[in-house]
Amino acid sequence: MEMRNLGSSGLVVSAIGMGCMPLSVPENRPTENDAIGVIHQAIEVGINFFDTADAYCQNQSEIGHNERLIGKALAKLDAATRSHVVVATKAGLVRPDGRWEPDGRPVHIKARCEEALKNLGVDAIDLYQFHRPDPRVPFIESVGAFKELQEAGKIKHIGLSNVTVLEIELAQSLAKIVSVQNEFSRKTRKAERDGVLDYTRKHNMAFLPWSPLGGIKAAKGLAAAEPMIETIAVHHRVSPQQVVLKWMLLLASHIIPIPGASRKESVVSSAAAINIQFKLEEFETLNALTL
Ligand SMILES: NC(=O)c1ccc[n+]([C@@H]2O[C@H](COP(=O)([O-])OP(=O)(O)OC[C@H]3O[C@@H](n4cnc5c(N)ncnc54)[C@H](OP(=O)(O)O)[C@@H]3O)[C@@H](O)[C@H]2O)c1
Structure with missing residues (x-):
């Protein structure tokens, strides 16, 4: 497994991480045992970086569902394996009746952190x-809560998600930011245009593309959306999803995609994407095309 620096954190993580949202949010999510099996499979193929959030659940009554799954999966590992795993979680969203709503109040963020530690x-x-x-x-008040949690030793590093360059700069005036997680996929390349991809690279932060395959529903239709991807995939005897992940890795060395998965096959396939060897023309073709 290729490894990458998680920004300036000093942590080194697999170049492909695992997004754990599909283990908790969809109606047809896997059973707890199966979900833990997917996380263990990911570790077996060399993935050591897991992205979660307290809000990855179906509604507010089960907030923390995804964190608890990860906690249970980690508890079953031997100490040596466990010591290499890096978990990134989040606070700032709530799920009343299954909706996604922001709650950036410092009091909320601090309370969620206590729960995340237990989960x-x-x-x-x-x-x-x-x-x-x-x-x-005020954005700076929310970031201030993260800074206080760090000073209290409850969190090691601070990351942002769904932010602009201006917001990153504002947060940096208060705290060290090691990563930014924004949407980035073949159909959503906004991070290239709005400067976030470039800014994070220049400031030694990791960029974690969310929904790198276009999201839970769209991920399966990648080939239909972009026939060129299918052509390249057939040539290399890989899947269109693997082509997209490798393309992203080649774009810049601070990019660490976190493809979501609810099946073991998906994590095995995503980890193997690293081994694809594109010709320069293929990379350039992929780069030039935007949906
Ligand atoms: N910060 C935010 O606001 C935010 C928002 C959305 C997502 N996220 C994070 O980003 C992660 C990724 O986004 P996402 O889960 O929404 O969408 P995604 O990664 O674009 O797509 C996920 C789907 O792709 C399929 N898949 C994954 N790897 C595959 C492969 N190698 N071959 C074929 N299919 C594959 C999975 O299928 P199976 O389920 O069948 O395995 C999964 O359901 C989330 O899990 C979450 O951690 C963050």
Whole structure:
């Protein structure tokens, strides 16, 4: 497995991580045993970086569902394997009646951190990300809560999600930010245009593309959306999803895609994407095409 620096955190993680949202959010999510099996499979193929959030659940009554799954999966590992795993979780969204709504109040973020520590079974969270700015709360106040949690030793590193360059700069004026997680896929290349991809590279932050395959529903239709991807995939005897992941890895060395998965086959396939050897023309073709 190729490894990459998680920004300036000092943590080294697999170049392909695992997004754990599909284990908790879909109606047809896997059973707890199966979900833990998918996480263990990911570790077996060399993935050591897991992205979760307290809000990855079906509604507010089961908030923390995804964190608890990860906590249970980690508890079954031997100490040596466990010591290499890096978990990134988030706070700042709530799920009333299954909706996604921001709550960036410091009091909320601090309370969620206490729960996340219990859910994950850790003394300190490796990477705690602010899920999304809350228009009702000054952004700097929300970031201040993360800074206080870090000073209290409850979180090791701070990350942001769904932010602009201006917001990253503002957060940096208060705290060290090691990663930014924004949407980035073949159909959503906004991070290239709005400067976030470039800014994070220049400031030694990891960029974690969310929904790198276009999201839980669209991921299966990649080939139909872009026939060129299918052509390249057939040529290399790989899948269109693998082509997209490798393309992303080649774009820049601070990019660490976190494809979601609810099946073991998906994590095995995503990890293997690293081995594809594109010709320069193929990479350039992929780069030039935008949906
Ligand atoms: N910060 C945010 O606001 C935010 C928002 C959305 C997502 N996220 C994070 O980003 C992660 C990824 O996004 P996502 O899960 O929404 O969408 P995604 O990664 O674009 O697509 C996920 C789907 O792709 C399929 N898949 C994964 N690897 C595959 C492969 N190698 N071959 C074929 N199919 C494959 C999976 O199928 P199976 O389910 O059948 O395995 C899964 O359901 C999430 O899990 C979450 O951690 C963050």
